[in-house]
Amino acid sequence: RINGDRLWAALMELAQIGATPKGGVKRLALTDLDKQGRDLVVGWGRDAGMSVTVDQIGNVFMRRDGANNALPPVMTGSHIDTQPTGGKFDGNYGVLAGLEVVRTLNDLKIKTEAPIEVAFWTNEEGSRFVPVMMGSGVFCGAFSLETAYAAKDTEGKTVGEELERIGYKGDQVPGDHPIGAYFETHIEQGPVLEDADKVIGVVPAVMGLSWYDCVVSGMEAHAGPTPMGLRKDALQVSTKIMQEVVAIANRYPPYGRGTVGMVQVFPNSRNVIPGEVKFSIDLRNVNDELLNTMHEEMLAFIDKTRSDTGLKISIERVSYYPPCPFHPECVDAVRNATAKLGYSTMDVVSGAGHDAIYAARLAPAGMIFVPCKDGISHNEIEDAKSEHLEAGCNVLLHAMLERARI
Amino acid sequence: RINGDRLWAALMELAQIGATPKGGVKRLALTDLDKQGRDLVVGWGRDAGMSVTVDQIGNVFMRRDGANNALPPVMTGSHIDTQPTGGKFDGNYGVLAGLEVVRTLNDLKIKTEAPIEVAFWTNEEGSRFVPVMMGSGVFCGAFSLETAYAAKDTEGKTVGEELERIGYKGDQVPGDHPIGAYFETHIEQGPVLEDADKVIGVVPAVMGLSWYDCVVSGMEAHAGPTPMGLRKDALQVSTKIMQEVVAIANRYPPYGRGTVGMVQVFPNSRNVIPGEVKFSIDLRNVNDELLNTMHEEMLAFIDKTRSDTGLKISIERVSYYPPCPFHPECVDAVRNATAKLGYSTMDVVSGAGHDAIYAARLAPAGMIFVPCKDGISHNEIEDAKSEHLEAGCNVLLHAMLERARI
Numbered sequence A, B: 001r002i003n004g005d006r007l008w009a010a011l012m013e014l015a016q017i018g019a020t021p022k023g024g025v026k027r028l029a030l031t032d033l034d035k036q037g038r039d040l041v042v043g044w045g046r047d048a049g050m051s052v053t054v055d056q057i058g059n060v061f062m063r064r065d066g067a068n069n070a071l072p073p074v075m076t077g078s079h080i081d082t083q084p085t086g087g088k089f090d091g092n093y094g095v096l097a098g099l100e101v102v103r104t105l106n107d108l109k110i111k112t113e114a115p116i117e118v119a120f121w122t123n124e125e126g127s128r129f130v131p132v133m134m135g136s137g138v139f140c141g142a143f144s145l146e147t148a149y150a151a152k153d154t155e156g157k158t159v160g161e162e163l164e165r166i167g168y169k170g171d172q173v174p175g176d177h178p179i180g181a182y183f184e185t186h187i188e189q190g191p192v193l194e195d196a197d198k199v200i201g202v203v204p205a206v207m208g209l210s211w212y213d214c215v216v217s218g219m220e221a222h223a224g225p226t227p228m229g230l231r232k233d234a235l236q237v238s239t240k241i242m243q244e245v246v247a248i249a250n251r252y253p254p255y256g257r258g259t260v261g262m263v264q265v266f267p268n269s270r271n272v273i274p275g276e277v278k279f280s281i282d283l284r285n286v287n288d289e290l291l292n293t294m295h296e297e298m299l300a301f302i303d304k305t306r307s308d309t310g311l312k313i314s315i316e317r318v319s320y321y322p323p324c325p326f327h328p329e330c331v332d333a334v335r336n337a338t339a340k341l342g343y344s345t346m347d348v349v350s351g352a353g354h355d356a357i358y359a360a361r362l363a364p365a366g367m368i369f370v371p372c373k374d375g376i377s378h379n380e381i382e383d384a385k386s387e388h389l390e391a392g393c394n395v396l397l398h399a400m401l402e403r404a405r406i
Ligand SMILES: NC(=O)NCCC(=O)O
Pocket: A132, A351, A352, A353, A354, B224, B271
């Protein structure tokens, strides 16, 4: 069993770096605060006897030797960068749970067969630099180091420059680092576990997602003198599509998701009929065929709306991640550990992307979810219970031990 | 008959002051450019032999004496301030048409019984300072001089300071100025005349309007992990209300209007279910009972939506103008003048508010509309045909002569 109080204390100490008045954390990737956070965690790793490697995209691997160091390490990890109005647990929990596993193994003087590694990946959040999940994406070859280095923040600073500046541009070629198995603990970021009153979510898969930008172009005109029949109201046409996004998701329960999160209206004046509306569409499903069906239904609805209304409607897919089923052996390792420890549990498909989906391209991978208050994350009020975090960390310990063998 | 070329030349010269690269005009109320515009028009008025009075809110009255100066003047006017991306004709046409009437009377050496006045009212557009139609509103007692003086622009400058600064804070007490009858020529700002291929719009009335701010509050949550059934999506609920605004207007043809022009979504992020949406509602009708019915139907729909969805929905009325029927004698004067001159014509209810609705509280009033290209105004591409402007000005001449008598 791990030490829940020590885990909690580490989380609270790391959360001091970039702490916000509302109780959250703002520690954007590759800022001075990120460097302070990285230095703190690396220091803890060294104190726990681990050796540290940094790769060229700034991913950090902290290693505890095994009895047989020729075996690929059993790795756990996540990220320590946060959203601009982020919380204390998203990502940070996954990294410090890994550290707590190592501290516990040290306390108990347990030697594993395979080495154990705790990783943290660069710029998972994607708030300062796109694309999201940058470090793990480069590591698994989803996009190139050059692409990542060239990414700019709003001030024009690049990932390459900023990595250099904070001293985390390492030598190792990304991906040139074997992984035997990968586990990631994370707060659920959704309400399912809390709603069902369960402590551990076994994660069989991560949903695939498709992101789109939609632009409806009508004709801006004065709200008073323009008769209803002569209008080309871009907002009214947009509302039909926005409702259909949700209707499509509702046709594919339980894992269909449809969200319009971002809307911009032009000229956005009280007495002007909107001439143009831009909005985002986010479709998700755990089944790629169903996700594709949702995609097709949305395009068909937009075609129909275009011909019904005569307005110009453009739709562009801006991101796509296929669903990521986790490896049965890793899922079983999590399930077995949970059963052994006697925690209440259920399967929870991850609706959000995580570094684990990229790690899963290179090695068997699995995830462990714990509840977070009201399902809220990416918010300064993000919260989680110490006993849940402790439970998730215990499951991680036993799942890793099953793979690494004593 | 008036001189159409001279009218056009005056419009083009005034449009130089604040001219924008896209062919529009930016001459916000009480700026240096407004002062230049005012000075130019006042200079033209004096050259045409008129005496000039300025009142305490900066309304300018240019007077051509009649044979019997004890009679209240027959007045015409509009405004010369513009929207930030305004056109050459909105308001400016009404003022310069009045000037052209006086120039024509001078050419023809016609002496009217009653004096003739050409007015321009301060800050009709309301873009720099609210409320809109400020000068005419103070003039008719709709709100106080103190309220108007205290109005601030985004930089914190007040109407009182700015009037003083540009030298247009006059002595006359607003409203202490008799009016025998008031006419206003204006571009239609809508597509009705152009659609019906008519030259003159006789304006029987201006629609009443109700403006509202609506706020729907749900719960922001991550777009991936949050199942459809556990969402409180403020945008989806808002789209129902937005559609109902238009449905209500469509239930009251031909003069029902319903528009949502302004929308703000929080936090407005692609993968976050909107937690709060604010939007404006603009309802209009020429019949006050029907406008009230529309108001009641909207409140009832919001109540129903609130209880159907459990979300918090607030609705606040922020402006209300009752419909303004114009005086039968002024409407007839416009109709008679149009018939005499042989222009194609139809009745067009004004959907937009004008200074004439405040003037109508003090004296018989009427309006004359001419077509504008594609019905577009409040836009740099606003356009009108010289022959239409000329026709409207001829109608103004004859309508004013009917009231002022020769
Ligand atoms: N965990 C997380 O918020 N990932 C960002 C991408 C997504 O929206 O799933």
